[in-house]
Amino acid sequence: MRQRGPGPPPAPAPADPGRAASVRVIAEELRGVRGALLPVLHEVVTTLGFVHEDDVPVIAEVLNLSRADVHGVVTFYHDFRRTPPADHRVSLCRGEACQARGAEQTYAVAADRWSASPDVEVAEVFCLGNCALGPAGTVDGTLHGRLSPDRLAGLTEGWPR
Amino acid sequence: MTTVWVPCDAASLSVGADEVADRLTAAGVTVRRNGSRGMLWLEPLVEVETPRGRVGYAGVSPADVPALLAGALDPTEQCVGIVDEHPWLAAQHRVSFARVGVIEPTDLAAYRELGGLRGLERALTLSPEQVVAEVTASGLRGRGGAGFPAGIKWETVRTASADVKFVCCNADEGDSGTFADRMLIEGDPFTLVEGMAISAVAVGATEGYVYLRSEYPRAVRTLRRAIDIAYAHGVLGESVLGSGRRFDLDVRVGAGAYICGEETSMLESLEGRRGEVRAKPPIPALEGLFGRPTVVNNVLTLASVPMILADGGEAYAALGTGRSRGTQVFQLAGNVARGGIVEADFGISLGDLVEGFGGGTASGRPVKAVQVGGPLGAYLPPERFDLPLDYEAFTDAGAMVGHGGVVVWDDTMDAARMARFAMEFCVKESCGKCTPCRIGSTRGVEVLDRIRAAQDDGVRRTQLVLLEDLCTTMTKGSLCAMGGLTPMPVRSALEHFPEDFGLPASTTEGVRP
Ligand SMILES: Cc1cc2nc3c(=O)[nH]c(=O)nc-3n(C[C@H](O)[C@H](O)[C@H](O)COP(=O)(O)O)c2cc1C
Ligand code: SF4
Ligand code: FES
Numbered sequence: 274m275r276q277r278g279p280g281p282p283p284a285p286a287p288a289d290p291g292r293a294a295s296v297r298v299i300a301e302e303l304r305g306v307r308g309a310l311l312p313v314l315h316e317v318v319t320t321l322g323f324v325h326e327d328d329v330p331v332i333a334e335v336l337n338l339s340r341a342d343v344h345g346v347v348t349f350y351h352d353f354r355r356t357p358p359a360d361h362r363v364s365l366c367r368g369e370a371c372q373a374r375g376a377e378q379t380y381a382v383a384a385d386r387w388s389a390s391p392d393v394e395v396a397e398v399f400c401l402g403n404c405a406l407g408p409a410g411t412v413d414g415t416l417h418g419r420l421s422p423d424r425l426a427g428l429t430e431g432w433p434r
Numbered sequence: 435m436t437t438v439w440v441p442c443d444a445a446s447l448s449v450g451a452d453e454v455a456d457r458l459t460a461a462g463v464t465v466r467r468n469g470s471r472g473m474l475w476l477e478p479l480v481e482v483e484t485p486r487g488r489v490g491y492a493g494v495s496p497a498d499v500p501a502l503l504a505g506a507l508d509p510t511e512q513c514v515g516i517v518d519e520h521p522w523l524a525a526q527h528r529v530s531f532a533r534v535g536v537i538e539p540t541d542l543a544a545y546r547e548l549g550g551l552r553g554l555e556r557a558l559t560l561s562p563e564q565v566v567a568e569v570t571a572s573g574l575r576g577r578g579g580a581g582f583p584a585g586i587k588w589e590t591v592r593t594a595s596a597d598v599k600f601v602c603c604n605a606d607e608g609d610s611g612t613f614a615d616r617m618l619i620e621g622d623p624f625t626l627v628e629g630m631a632i633s634a635v636a637v638g639a640t641e642g643y644v645y646l647r648s649e650y651p652r653a654v655r656t657l658r659r660a661i662d663i664a665y666a667h668g669v670l671g672e673s674v675l676g677s678g679r680r681f682d683l684d685v686r687v688g689a690g691a692y693i694c695g696e697e698t699s700m701l702e703s704l705e706g707r708r709g710e711v712r713a714k715p716p717i718p719a720l721e722g723l724f725g726r727p728t729v730v731n732n733v734l735t736l737a738s739v740p741m742i743l744a745d746g747g748e749a750y751a752a753l754g755t756g757r758s759r760g761t762q763v764f765q766l767a768g769n770v771a772r773g774g775i776v777e778a779d780f781g782i783s784l785g786d787l788v789e790g791f792g793g794g795t796a797s798g799r800p801v802k803a804v805q806v807g808g809p810l811g812a813y814l815p816p817e818r819f820d821l822p823l824d825y826e827a828f829t830d831a832g833a834m835v836g837h838g839g840v841v842v843w844d845d846t847m848d849a850a851r852m853a854r855f856a857m858e859f860c861v862k863e864s865c866g867k868c869t870p871c872r873i874g875s876t877r878g879v880e881v882l883d884r885i886r887a888a889q890d891d892g893v894r895r896t897q898l899v900l901l902e903d904l905c906t907t908m909t910k911g912s913l914c915a916m917g918g919l920t921p922m923p924v925r926s927a928l929e930h931f932p933e934d935f936g937l938p939a940s941t942t943e944g945v946r947p
Contacts, residue, residue, distance in 0.1 A: 416447065
């Protein structure tokens, strides 16, 4: 069931004081659009990296929603991560078309290589729309095709383990 | 001065098109950016303008640029000749994709020159009833999966009365093995804008939204740019092409949830809520976005509309077979030698697609199976390559055309593992609203694990009975097709590849425990 940010969030440090003000500005700016909550949350993640627990009441107040509503939406969607991002991120496609071209191997190698790394996140995704040139994946946000373990190693050369 | 075209769609960029474009610019040639032609195995496919036409060079890397400009690639296999005459393209019938890969995606003048906006202009001279009648006459059916007649849906919205009506384009394209929506938006976005404007004129809508998945950032950017240009030229806004009719269009970005491709879940998401599926009725055509009458159509459905209005519904209906009219944009993906976009009239056989266009597997091994129609679609063996691509023929074969994705597998595929994956995908992507889907899929993973691990036949048989029970419960008891169709890949895998489940091999009659 869809109940995930990436992993159970550890008790987060309290948000820094300037943060609530930034979140308020974002929410107020987008308040007028129809169904504003998703655009607001996207903007929070884009500018502040993730959705902090303390952002929820601020957004709820500005959009005139209950905290439970906002919390429910944050937890439903993968994109609204609740922990700060690591320095690097690799998202690998595990959709069928990429599996047919060996994606599971690339995924296993990446997951193994960075399983203990605090600096690199490895995430699974299901289809990036690059299904004729798989295995597909993004490396720090840039889409790549034909992503064999070797090519991934080349693209991430010099990264911490 | 030489002009060179380098594609700028996400797939081409994923294999280095930008680096090639940079190198060409540095070499002093004029670089123009087109969408992809859809011959994805050739990307980056660079095209040099010549008096004979645009000559293509496949798999160009930055290091190839000096040789390319010196003509040294001409005698090599990298040179594929005049691109428009390429047999793979010439054998297709490009209607929705006619301009994709040919023009700069956001060049409105080029769009007009190649027939763009004729459909909208004509629609504005007709009454709303007449516009809907053209779409009905065309036989156009929804390309998002369910194949519902577009004309009937539009007529329902048109005759509903409300203070405001909406047109929503479903560009969530979550099915693995599909990328046509993305390529159309990145290669010829005005076709979608025009299709939505025609729909708005027909049903009396004043606001439109494109729900575009966040996995497609390039498409988001291209479409936003196209919409800005359309506003600046009066194609959108308070007076569409000077008609005095208002239509506003906006892009909304999804947030990484497969289920938001289901239309009611998409509407919930557009309203700013969890993407939980709504029970139907009420149907979205009557109570859709914010409870108002709403057209929800897939990108390819809406992108077929400009041509239908420009050339008339009859012209479109003349293409295709049976009750599947017009063309379908197939997407060849996975382990296939020549993957990409094949737009063809309905009725082409599965074998012609996979072997004719696709050229078999990329690995060079025999084809074992193809999965048609996304993660909820059936696995079919080469024995079924005679099947014509037609909604009804596929339904009769226990399969579905869906959004037209065809994923090819070679003989190293393990069908039991893929059946388990189908259940696992359902566990991950279920919206959680109903039990057969939410719990059934979890049980399905466990049962399939036991079947795959079974050492003795008795255990295997008992578990297979359980699996069949589960599939029946999910099919009959799920609120939407997520839970309702997950059994399709599972059952078809078992039917056609029983040996992967530890059962005796059989013919296509299959083994039903
Ligand atoms: C689980 C699920 C996922 C779906 N995903 C999509 C999708 O990504 N894109 C789409 O157009 N339709 C999708 N659909 C179908 C839509 O519910 C709906 O039928 C379609 O958008 C209607 O447009 P059409 O008539 O033009 O096909 C999905 C359906 C289900 C059950
Ligand atoms: S079948 Fe699954 S996805 Fe569909 S409504 Fe039920 S729980 Fe949600
Ligand atoms: S299945 Fe991997 S990109 Fe589509």
